[in-house]
Amino acid sequence: MSTIAPVAGPVPRFEPAVMRRKLSGTVFYGACLAAIGLLLLALVALLVDVFVRAAPWLDVDFLTGVPSSRPARAGIFPALVGTFEIGVIVGLLTFPIGVAAAIYLAEYASDSRVNRLLQTNISNLAGVPSIIYGILGLALFVRALAFGPTILAAALTLSLLILPVVIIASIEALKAVPQAQREGAYALGATRWQMVSRSILPAAAPGIMTGIILAMARAIGEAAPLILIGAFTFVTFLPNPLEGQYTVLPIQIYGWAQRPQADFQGISAAAIVVILVLMLVLNALALVVRARLSRHIQW
Amino acid sequence: MQQHEADRHADIREPVIELRGVSCYYDTFRAVREVSLSVARRQITALIGPSGCGKSTLIRTMNRMNDLVPTYRTEGSILFEGQDLYAGSVDPVAVRRRIGMVFQKPNPFPKTVYENVAFGARINGYTGSMDELVERSLRRAALWDDVKDKLKQSGMALSGGQQQRLCIARTIAVEPDVILMDEPCSALDPRSTLQIEELMAELKRDYTIVIVTHNMQQAARASDTTIFMTMGDDRAGYVVETGPTIEIFTNPRDRLTEDYVSGRFG
Numbered sequence: 001m002s003t004i005a006p007v008a009g010p011v012p013r014f015e016p017a018v019m020r021r022k023l024s025g026t027v028f029y030g031a032c033l034a035a036i037g038l039l040l041l042a043l044v045a046l047l048v049d050v051f052v053r054a055a056p057w058l059d060v061d062f063l064t065g066v067p068s069s070r071p072a073r074a075g076i077f078p079a080l081v082g083t084f085e086i087g088v089i090v091g092l093l094t095f096p097i098g099v100a101a102a103i104y105l106a107e108y109a110s111d112s113r114v115n116r117l118l119q120t121n122i123s124n125l126a127g128v129p130s131i132i133y134g135i136l137g138l139a140l141f142v143r144a145l146a147f148g149p150t151i152l153a154a155a156l157t158l159s160l161l162i163l164p165v166v167i168i169a170s171i172e173a174l175k176a177v178p179q180a181q182r183e184g185a186y187a188l189g190a191t192r193w194q195m196v197s198r199s200i201l202p203a204a205a206p207g208i209m210t211g212i213i214l215a216m217a218r219a220i221g222e223a224a225p226l227i228l229i230g231a232f233t234f235v236t237f238l239p240n241p242l243e244g245q246y247t248v249l250p251i252q253i254y255g256w257a258q259r260p261q262a263d264f265q266g267i268s269a270a271a272i273v274v275i276l277v278l279m280l281v282l283n284a285l286a287l288v289v290r291a292r293l294s295r296h297i298q299w
Numbered sequence: 300m301q302q303h304e305a306d307r308h309a310d311i312r313e314p315v316i317e318l319r320g321v322s323c324y325y326d327t328f329r330a331v332r333e334v335s336l337s338v339a340r341r342q343i344t345a346l347i348g349p350s351g352c353g354k355s356t357l358i359r360t361m362n363r364m365n366d367l368v369p370t371y372r373t374e375g376s377i378l379f380e381g382q383d384l385y386a387g388s389v390d391p392v393a394v395r396r397r398i399g400m401v402f403q404k405p406n407p408f409p410k411t412v413y414e415n416v417a418f419g420a421r422i423n424g425y426t427g428s429m430d431e432l433v434e435r436s437l438r439r440a441a442l443w444d445d446v447k448d449k450l451k452q453s454g455m456a457l458s459g460g461q462q463q464r465l466c467i468a469r470t471i472a473v474e475p476d477v478i479l480m481d482e483p484c485s486a487l488d489p490r491s492t493l494q495i496e497e498l499m500a501e502l503k504r505d506y507t508i509v510i511v512t513h514n515m516q517q518a519a520r521a522s523d524t525t526i527f528m529t530m531g532d533d534r535a536g537y538v539v540e541t542g543p544t545i546e547i548f549t550n551p552r553d554r555l556t557e558d559y560v561s562g563r564f565g
Binding site (some may be wrong): 028056110178180181182184185186187188189190191194198199202203295296297298299 | 339369372392393394395396397399400402404406407408409410411418419421423454455456466469470473508532564
């Protein structure tokens with residue numbers, strides 16, 4: 001220290017002002033809490049309103065009955081069945097196609113300009129408004145391929161809607177697996193497919209499954225594209241997936257919510273509660289599946 | 300298994316792996332220059348030298364792990380049991396079953412201990428008793444006593460030294476001829492390091508071992524032959540001297556070798 005040349009002029013000092021510095025931290029923390037509080041308040045208010053309106057109408061008859069022009073007799077069974085059938089078909093389609101596309105892009109495709117462009121395009125497709133997919137579904141599945149306004153056409157349209165999301169989520173899950181895992185598999189004499197299918201895919205499974213379950217939850221909550229491709233709001237029978245009229249929960253809610261009578265508002269709220277519970281179950285399922293599949297993973 | 304029989308009948312003095320005039324390139328950058336060396340059967344050959352001199356590149360050439368890097372290419376010839384390892388007709392997948400590798404940072408699979416050891420055997424179509432193979436491999440890796448009650452637990456829940464022995468167990472489960480080790484102890488504590496070195500002394504009865512290490516004392520303790528590499532002015536690695544470990548460390552021929560083993564650089 002003694003070899004440092006003396007500074008010309010007054011020696012600079014520190015002015016810690018610790019209390020003042022800590023104050024700005026406290027203020028910011030308070031602002032964050034206020035934001036969360038506001039959000040939770042709005043959410044709770046919404047939920048309370050819905051549950052209060054729905055309470056008198058929610059019973060077993062509601063879940064097993066069919067729609068009626070008299071709210072007291074109305075039920076959502078056809079809508080539940082429609083939602084379920086669409087959900088199953090969407091799952092069966094998007095899982096293999098989405099995961100296979102992701103495996104190709106993450107593990108097999110070279111890092112060329114074309115492939116990067118492809119991935120960018122898929123990311124962009126994930127952000128396209130759902131009603132655009134409705135228009136696409138109408139033109140392609142309902143009219144050009146002549147499937148008509150059926151559950152099949154609806155499921156195909158919704159599959160296209162969530163496919164980009166599933167692909168992106170799966171790619172991220174695959175890329176999150178450390179390179180050391182691939183080297184370890186190769187070093188034991190694995191072929192590329194063995195490495196991917198037996199080492200990388202199981203390790204990426206939690207992320208992939210979570211992505212699929214959440215994407216499906218989104219798909220079965222969509223109303224706009226289905227309105228375009230011809231879902232009905234008054235269906236009293238159980239739909240045949242390949243022909244004929246059908247409805248789903250979001251559309252049923254939409255139909256009832258449009259009626260001014262307070263009773264219809266009531267059963268609309270009841271249907272909303274049902275769909276909320278469904279969403280909750282799917283999200284919980286995603287968490288459970290993720291925890292179970294990642295029990296050995298520690299990186 | 301036929302290859303093991305052939306191995307026993309082969310002249311014990313013939314090298315298992317031979318490099319002749321091998322240069323390693325990443326695109327146009329030459330990482331290793333004109334290396335010629337041979338790896339003796341069922342001995343421990345150590346590759347020492349300062350960081351960045353191409354030791355890892357060289358050892359990964361021996362089981363074609365560098366094939367995974369798109370910009371990589373070799374010149375010169377690399378022979379395994381007298382056959383060109385990089386001939387067009389040679390499948391790298393087949394090579395890697397016979398020349399295994401243990402990495403610097405233990406990389407067990409996120410599976411049970413049992414499945415970690417069984418992995419290599421399953422992908423190579425093992426038809427015998429898997430339980431027996433797993434136990435045998437874990438015993439030979441000096442890990443059986445530690446994990447015999449924990450076979451269904453996660454391989455990643457083991458300690459660092461145990462994880463590395465698990466990686467060794469899964470490597471020997473496929474019955475390789477050669478085990479390449481790329482600084483296997485550098486991520487481990489001294490006690491685990493010693494355990495692995497003792498393990499290596501036992502393993503060399505059945506396997507040929509090549510170990511890259513930046514720990515000179517380890518090379519001096521554990522190996523039979525030592526190869527000293529360093530980086531030239533063109534940033535390419537080259538072999539300065541090879542010889543029996545005793546001589547390299549007590550009576551080296553080259554000045555650079557002497558400087559390195561006495562700690563004057565590196």
